[in-house]
Amino acid sequence: MRDPEESEQRRLARNLNELLQELRVAQGGVQILFGFLLAIAFSDRYEHIDGHVRVLHLITVVLTAAAVALLTAPASWHRLLFRRGMRKEIIDIANTFAIAGLVCLALAMVGTVLLLGEAVVGGWIAIAIGVLALVGFGMLWFVLPLLRRR
Template identity: 45%
Template sequence: MKQGENTELGADASDPRDSGRRETEMEQADRNYAEVLQELRVAQVGVQILVAFLLSLAFAPRFAELDDFQRGTYVATLLLSVTAMALLTAPAPLHRMLYRRHAKRQIAELSSRMTILGLVLLALALTGSVLLVVDFTLGRAQGAAAAGAALLLFTALWAVLPWYVRSKYGGS
């Protein structure tokens, strides 16, 4: 099917990807892109706050007390969060640069992939932040345990739960 054709999607009830919607390929691409943007609004705020926190942390008086492990965790977490922010904000300039180039489907697909990768990096950055703060305040073992629990929580809610719902209730 060529881009821009007015062929209706979702007409085959045996197709597991059939959402029951009657929309053209372009309407589906528009809807998919709009859904990605809605999802990004939540993630972008969180990652921006995290980056601001991490950037300001280096100027805190007690930053000099960090040991080598904590400094390494800090730098890795900062780089993960900045990369997550780049990925989670990339759909806007991507759309702007490809505006009116008949690339909405590609924009929606790339935006979805960047969002998934950005969320993975955000989960790792948040886990690193938990490790850093708990390690600094309570100790290395407690920091590792708290970071492990945070990573387990993100994995359960952001990966296992969607996989479970998808496998139990179907969907593409």
């Protein structure tokens, strides 16, 4: 709820600070995931995996890289546009980047779960585990908050 005593500039500063704090939480995890996915390609077993698993791995790496780019972009925008009187614009674009970054991260997490499922059990069981991950992330990160927002 908005404080009637809070000025527009203070509200924008608070909103930007809250957004940057939220992004810090996501950034650490996505960067660790990115490192993990990169390391897989340099393991001894990688040369023996099937083509579809390699494609899934590449897609997951690209989604993770996109998540890193989108989740770190707001800090760059803030720094480059600092003291230009553009705080509202920075918050608006940073919010869009953050949501898109979380979508990419959720899909990358699903891809990672599917990769692990393929390595451990393979086949339809791996796909079922991937679908469960997709439903879980989709519900927790997007569907439930959007339903609550209404």
